[in-house]
Amino acid sequence: MVQTERSGCPINLTLERLGDPWSLIVIRDLMFGNRRSYGALLSGSEEKIASNILADRLKRLVRAGLLTRRDDPSHRQKGIYSLTEASIQLVPLLAHMGAWGRRHTAASVELSVRAELLEVGGPDLWNAFMDELRHLHLGAPRPARSVFAELQAAYRNALVRRGD
Amino acid sequence: MVQTERSGCPINLTLERLGDPWSLIVIRDLMFGNRRSYGALLSGSEEKIASNILADRLKRLVRAGLLTRRDDPSHRQKGIYSLTEASIQLVPLLAHMGAWGRRHTAASVELSVRAELLEVGGPDLWNAFMDELRHLHLGAPRPARSVFAELQAAYRNALVRRGD
DNA sequence: CCAGACCACTTGCATGATGCAAGTAGATGC
DNA sequence: GCATCTACTTGCATCATGCAAGTGGTCTGG
Known part of the structure; x- marks a missing residue:
């Protein structure tokens, strides 16, 4: 962790994780729409998230501990994303x-x-x-x-x- | 209103107004720090918001109905920002x-x-x-x-x- | 076992947002 | 009337976003 944070305020730290236009949209779809894969999140999105942004956010959210990814047994290259206790x-x-x-x-x-x-x-x-x-x-x-x-x-x- | 929104979802519309790294920081300082002027918001900020970003956000938040601005009677060029019912x-x-x-x-x-x-x-x-x-x-x-x-x-x- | 469709991304590029440093113009204080 | 203060703006480099297209594995029907 070399990356420095703006401040130790809990509101600010929450914003640093979720304060962009897309992270919470992804979590919302996973949570309320039960869309669990990249494809489902991409095509089901009301807001038409761009594919590169979705890929980036999924990585970022996994790194931040807000999502986990495991392989789909039925399709080798497909991943299944899950919420964590933090995102729940x-x-x-x-x-x-x-x-x-x-x-x-x-x-x-x-x-x-x-x-x-x-x-x-x-x-x-x-x-x-x-x-x-x-x-x-x-x-x-x-x-x-x-x-x-x-x-x-x-x-x-x-x-x-x-x-x- | 020519500007089109991403979707009619209430969570999305909230994000379109507040889903950036700075808007809620400004509201937080106004709310919990009672910092009511540009200068107070700029210098009091733990997170060191840049002056151009602060100026932009204040304008944007006023336009969105989340803040109002009135002149400071004691200092002709100074403005006093207030929360609205929506931001409260x-x-x-x-x-x-x-x-x-x-x-x-x-x-x-x-x-x-x-x-x-x-x-x-x-x-x-x-x-x-x-x-x-x-x-x-x-x-x-x-x-x-x-x-x-x-x-x-x-x-x-x-x-x-x-x-x- | 192979062609074609499908899936999960990546890449290139244009455009807009952000961050930093410096500048400006009016207001106030002495 | 000079220094200082206040509320911004400007220029510029860098980063994030949005779009269109591409890539390379994976499954499926015949």
């Missing part, structure tokens, strides 16, 4: 970002449904979701409740409503 | 960022004291702090409790302890 603990942060964005930006109705659910659910829901992420990404036992399914169902519902 | 509502976000940074980065002990206080205090403390910020920045009545003073006292205390 970003759930409340992302929930707040969603809540703030819903209130103070012109967010689309369908894409706000999940944010609303997370906001209304509060810390209890976040904890249930974090337990589920520990199951999906860290191999912990499967919890009874699937917040992931609830979020997806709410989103699909909103899409249908909009489709009418 | 970033308190929970910054509290979470501090909490995460404290847990997952090598944050310095003195600079973590305020983050710890905010984390332990939880939503009640955040609301009290937001009320105080509405007083300091928006002209609302002064609340009974000064969270700002509590945070500063805790920080000074930590400095003294370290000084021993």
